[in-house]
Amino acid sequence: MSRFKFSQDAMTxxxxxxxxxxxxxxxxxxxxxxxxxxEPVADSVLAQQRDSMLxxxxxxxxxxxxxxxxxxxxxxxxxxxxxLDSALSNHWFNLGMEYIKIHEYDKAINAIxxxxxxxxxxDNSSLLQIYISxxxxxHKTNKHQLENEILDFSASSSPDHPGIIGRYIICAHxxxxxxxxxxxxxxxxxxxRSQGLNESDxxxxxxxxxxxxxxxxxxxxxxxxxxxxxxxxxxxxxxxxVLIQNALKxxxxxxxxxxxxxxxxxxAIYIHQQGYGFFMMGNYQDAIFNxxxxxxxxxxxxxELDNHxxxxxxxxxxxxx
Numbered sequence: 001m002s003r004f005k006f007s008q009d010a011m012t013x014x015x016x017x018x019x020x021x022x023x024x025x026x027x028x029x030x031x032x033x034x035x036x037x038x039e040p041v042a043d044s045v046l047a048q049q050r051d052s053m054l055x056x057x058x059x060x061x062x063x064x065x066x067x068x069x070x071x072x073x074x075x076x077x078x079x080x081x082x083x084l085d086s087a088l089s090n091h092w093f094n095l096g097m098e099y100i101k102i103h104e105y106d107k108a109i110n111a112i113x114x115x116x117x118x119x120x121x122x123d124n125s126s127l128l129q130i131y132i133s134x135x136x137x138x139h140k141t142n143k144h145q146l147e148n149e150i151l152d153f154s155a156s157s158s159p160d161h162p163g164i165i166g167r168y169i170i171c172a173h174x175x176x177x178x179x180x181x182x183x184x185x186x187x188x189x190x191x192x193r194s195q196g197l198n199e200s201d202x203x204x205x206x207x208x209x210x211x212x213x214x215x216x217x218x219x220x221x222x223x224x225x226x227x228x229x230x231x232x233x234x235x236x237x238x239x240x241x242v243l244i245q246n247a248l249k250x251x252x253x254x255x256x257x258x259x260x261x262x263x264x265x266x267x268a269i270y271i272h273q274q275g276y277g278f279f280m281m282g283n284y285q286d287a288i289f290n291x292x293x294x295x296x297x298x299x300x301x302x303x304e305l306d307n308h309x310x311x312x313x314x315x316x317x318x319x320x321x
Contacts, residue, residue, distance in 0.1 A: 050084050057081045061094075070301040071098040089118040093130055096137075102303050105137040112137070125157040132163045139171060147171050160191055166209050174213055200228030204235055207242075215246045233263045237270050244277040253277060268297035272305055279312050284319070287312045 061077045078095045082088065092115025099108035112134050116127070131154040138147035148171055154164050165188040172181035185206070192202045207221035222239040229235055237260040243253030254277045260270045275290025291309045298305065 054081060054084055057084070068300050071101040071303070074098050087118060089115040091115075092118070096130075097133065100133060100137065101301070103140075105140045109134065109137045109141065109143075128154060128158055128161060128163070132167060135167045135171075139167070139174065144171060144175055162188060162191055162195075162205075165191065166205075169209060170213050173210075198228070200225045200232070200235070203228070204238065207238060211238075211242060215242055215248065218242045219248060233260050236260050236263075237267075237273070240270075241273045244273055244280065247280055250277060250280055254281070266297065268294045268299075271297065272302070272308070275312075276308050279308065279315070284312055284316050288316065 057077060057080050061074065061081065064074050064077060075095065075098045078091050078098065081091050082095070092111050096108040096112035096115065099111060112130060116130070131150055135147050135150045138144070138150065151164055151167055151171065158164060165184050168184040169181050169188065172184060189202055192205060197205070203221045204225035207218045207225060210218040210221065219239065219242050222235065222242060225235045226232065226239055236256055240253045240256035240260060243249045244257065254274070257270055257274045257277060261267065261274060264270060271290050272294035275287045275294060278287035278290060291305065291312060294305060295309065
């Protein structure tokens with residue numbers, strides 16, 4: 001593929017915010033973005049030179065996205081761009097999304113909010129995925145009041161969006177507001193049914209929703225999903241992962257992930273998950289073999305995989321001391 005031919009997804013990521021306008025009450029002071037404000041390069045560079053540098057850096061960034069560069073590499077390029085022109089809201093959003101990939105949620109919050117503050121208007125519907133991502137970051141940093149505020153703001157224009165309703169469920173459930181969570185879950189199920197999802201797919205949706213919040217509920221819904229759709233490898237793998245990841249029923253999980261690999265032997269996710277299962281069972285050599293294999297098979301960078309590889313490498317090193 002030519003380095004100058006970009007996928008539709010890549011172009012969407014880069015340019016999604018250029019035409020977007022909104023009004024949002026979450027803005028930052030200059031001190032919150034210290035690395036940009038402390039280095040005002042743009043003021044000291046001639047306009048023509050700056051434009052040429054920006055063109056080259058944007059091209060470098062687009063090629064990086066197209067070539068599946070790591071978030072660390074892309075963050076470095078975006079920061080160079082923003083040092084030259086800190087008014088590019090689309091790149092603040094891109095920066096925030098890359099920080100999310102490496103679980104730097106506070107930095108993601110700062111970047112996204114700064115980008116949101118650059119384009120005030122009366123339209124808050126076109127940046128819906130940005131809002132949902134921001135609410136996710138607030139949740140991960142235990143800022144639940146801000147999480148709820150951004151959801152309320154988003155819901156004012158898209159009250160029946162499944163992504164927003166789903167985040168309401170997790171926000172309430174995490175704060176032990178189970179009646180509130182049940183209310184939103186009932187609403188979500190009705191919305192998903194109206195969109196044509198069957199009972200298996202709805203249960204799978206709910207399982208994924210709870211996966212990083214309540215593993216028992218995730219297991220419950222994945223079992224329901226698989227019961228209705230027993231030949232679905234993706235749902236089989238999802239149930240296997242929740243059992244492996246949290247050592248709930250690791251033997252059953254390993255049996256299920258083996259079946260998933262038999263059905264889809266080149267699937268990097270299943271090989272990765274089996275490798276982590278080997279690690280949990282103390283089988284470090286098989287674990288590292290799987291994880292290295294998964295790293296070769298993944299099409300994009302996986303922060304979780306890198307963490308798991310480090311864990312196994314450290315465990316092996318400790319045994320060799």
